[in-house]
């Protein structure tokens with residue numbers, strides 16, 4: 001299945017991104033593959049928070065964050081109730097129609 005989500009980059013520009021669900025990527029990997037600059041220093045282990053995104057639309061439809069993700073988000077001064085780590089979100093139908101804003105550090 002192909003899902004669509006809206007992605008707002010650090011410059012405030014929004015684009016619709018189409019992602020296939022069959023490849024079994026997480027959202028951090030999929031955004032990188034789509035050309036977004038995300039450091040992902042920890043490689044998707046919920047340890048670096050450079051894949052921090054703010055969910056502007058569709059927060060309720062996402063699977064709940066696990067403890068490692070919540071612990072890491074707790075360390076971020078700019079995290080809010082709508083913050084998630086993109087590496088902890090599987091690309092599947094739960095992401096269809098959501099909107100995320102890329103927040104993690106670029107450097």
Ligand code: FES
Nearest residue numbers: 044046048049087
């Ligand atoms: S890639 Fe490091 S926390 Fe997501």
